Amino acid sequence: MRCLPLDLTATISQGKRGDCLPKYLRQVGFLCALALGWELVARLHIWPELLFPPVTSILGSLATEFSQGEIAGRTWHSLSLIATGLSLACLASFLASALAMLFPVLADALLALMAVLHPLPAIAILPILLLWFKTGPHSIVILIVFSAFWPLTASIYSGLRSVPVTQVEAGRNLGLKGLRLVWHVMLPAALPALMAGLRVSWARAWQASVAAEMVFGASGKDGGLGWFLYIRRYFLEVPAVFAGMLVIIAIGLFVENLLFTSLEHHTIERWGMSSE
Amino acid sequence: MKAVEQVEFRQVTKVFTAGRRTITALDGVSFTVKQGEFWTIIGPSGSGKTTLLRCLAGFETPTSGEILMAGQKVTGPGRDRMMVFQDLAQLFPWRTVLGNVTFALSLAHPEETLRRRQELARYNLELVGLEDYANLYPHQLSGGMKQRVAIARALGVRPQVLLMDEPFGSLDAITRTTLQSELLRIWAETKVTVVFVTHNIEEALVASDHIVVLARGGKVHALVTNTLPRPRQLDDPRFSRLWQHLHRLLEPAPHIPEPSSSGARGPEALPLAKPATGSASSP
Numbered sequence: 001m002r003c004l005p006l007d008l009t010a011t012i013s014q015g016k017r018g019d020c021l022p023k024y025l026r027q028v029g030f031l032c033a034l035a036l037g038w039e040l041v042a043r044l045h046i047w048p049e050l051l052f053p054p055v056t057s058i059l060g061s062l063a064t065e066f067s068q069g070e071i072a073g074r075t076w077h078s079l080s081l082i083a084t085g086l087s088l089a090c091l092a093s094f095l096a097s098a099l100a101m102l103f104p105v106l107a108d109a110l111l112a113l114m115a116v117l118h119p120l121p122a123i124a125i126l127p128i129l130l131l132w133f134k135t136g137p138h139s140i141v142i143l144i145v146f147s148a149f150w151p152l153t154a155s156i157y158s159g160l161r162s163v164p165v166t167q168v169e170a171g172r173n174l175g176l177k178g179l180r181l182v183w184h185v186m187l188p189a190a191l192p193a194l195m196a197g198l199r200v201s202w203a204r205a206w207q208a209s210v211a212a213e214m215v216f217g218a219s220g221k222d223g224g225l226g227w228f229l230y231i232r233r234y235f236l237e238v239p240a241v242f243a244g245m246l247v248i249i250a251i252g253l254f255v256e257n258l259l260f261t262s263l264e265h266h267t268i269e270r271w272g273m274s275s276e
Numbered sequence: 277m278k279a280v281e282q283v284e285f286r287q288v289t290k291v292f293t294a295g296r297r298t299i300t301a302l303d304g305v306s307f308t309v310k311q312g313e314f315w316t317i318i319g320p321s322g323s324g325k326t327t328l329l330r331c332l333a334g335f336e337t338p339t340s341g342e343i344l345m346a347g348q349k350v351t352g353p354g355r356d357r358m359m360v361f362q363d364l365a366q367l368f369p370w371r372t373v374l375g376n377v378t379f380a381l382s383l384a385h386p387e388e389t390l391r392r393r394q395e396l397a398r399y400n401l402e403l404v405g406l407e408d409y410a411n412l413y414p415h416q417l418s419g420g421m422k423q424r425v426a427i428a429r430a431l432g433v434r435p436q437v438l439l440m441d442e443p444f445g446s447l448d449a450i451t452r453t454t455l456q457s458e459l460l461r462i463w464a465e466t467k468v469t470v471v472f473v474t475h476n477i478e479e480a481l482v483a484s485d486h487i488v489v490l491a492r493g494g495k496v497h498a499l500v501t502n503t504l505p506r507p508r509q510l511d512d513p514r515f516s517r518l519w520q521h522l523h524r525l526l527e528p529a530p531h532i533p534e535p536s537s538s539g540a541r542g543p544e545a546l547p548l549a550k551p552a553t554g555s556a557s558s559p
Contacts, residue, residue, distance in 0.1 A: 164363070164365045164366075166361045166363040166365055166366040167365065167366060167367075167368060169333075169335055169353075169359070169361070169366075170359070170361070170366050170367075170368075170429075172335070172353045173333065173353045173354075173355070173357075173358060173359050174355060174379075174380050174383045174384065174433065175353070175354070175355050175383055175384070176383065184379075185368065188368065188370045189368070189369075189370075191370065267370070270413065271369045271370045271413050271414075271415065272369060272413060272414070272415025272416070273369050273370070273415075
């Protein structure tokens, strides 16, 4: 045999060296290095500063935008549209999947609709929305509902279908049926799938709303972050464009890692349902 | 105590159709359970034990015949017949031990106050010896404890009949024995009627007053009355005689090879082919 013990110690010591910093610190370190590199490249003035601003001026612009209050207002606007849209999508998805569970005919219809409409990128229905509902927050909310509804319904419906049979029968034994059975037993049992669907829907809705605002920007004053990016690009305020992107990234990270993770921690992980 | 007729099976037949094949799970099953009795349904696998219980629970509808519950025809699931399943996943994982029991109580007795329901739930958890685990979630419990909670949840509803579908089938032998005697104590305390499905002869003999022996194809092979004094002693010669009797009843019919099956034909064809090739090469 070759020097197996030696190999083993080598891997162990290597693993230890890797573990001396927590994973997230290493990742933060990498991002800081990237920002530093960006700053250096920008300072070399290879490309015009107007198009490739240094990190310092992006951060400075972020600070001014916040102090003037504009970016906060835009962010609030975007988030409130998303919240409205996602809530409506959740409600619609729940009703659609519950009805599909109760009536097989509706299940066929829903699956057919899903097969046709799920592959359609939400932003592709924007022109029609503009014709039907005119520009404004209504169209964006409808777009958000559309983009979130399909992935959410797909996961809730498949989640409801894979609920353990004995739990459903225990519920029926206790006298539950119809919508009450779905609400009290099947929906909580499908929570892991629902959470996964919510994550996907949130990402889709967020992308769709930013994209939509860039296409037509609602009604100027009360546009959201997409509109902010669009208008700053128009006036060639490139650091502000990057600042807006940073805010979008920050919100994404916050929702993904803090909101959803802690929601899961307090529900499905606590109940031992997350491994399913 | 004058025993009242509580569950009546009248010529119950259940046929399942899967595509063109039909499978007879129950074939003309009739028997009558009186209030407070402990009945066991025993039989080899595929004899329709579980189907019988599921028909009584109302999860399945008999193809013909009828099941009467206190004189009323069974048409669907009901809280007068609470089922304890074999599946350890029957508890609601998002509710605590106490929450599982109080939820059942809130559906069964909505007229009671929240406090009263909590008291009732705690009483039922004490009955199964789990009062100290009230705030744990099902995934934190062992298999035996989960089944105890399921029993507490079912009894909390105060059913007329407790249906048990091999409830201790997924447990280890020691836990199983403990829970059997616990169940007998609970049965004596609550005086609930029990219909219990098992394929374990000993389990059937320790617990029951009456045993329905089902044969493959879902026919009642025998109705055995078990009058041994309680608590039942395993070393009682009468116990072993009854055990032998049941064992004989459950013995499979003499094995007849299935001619059409391809697996059975293979090995038979082999010895015929071998001498043929051997004799061809020898001269």
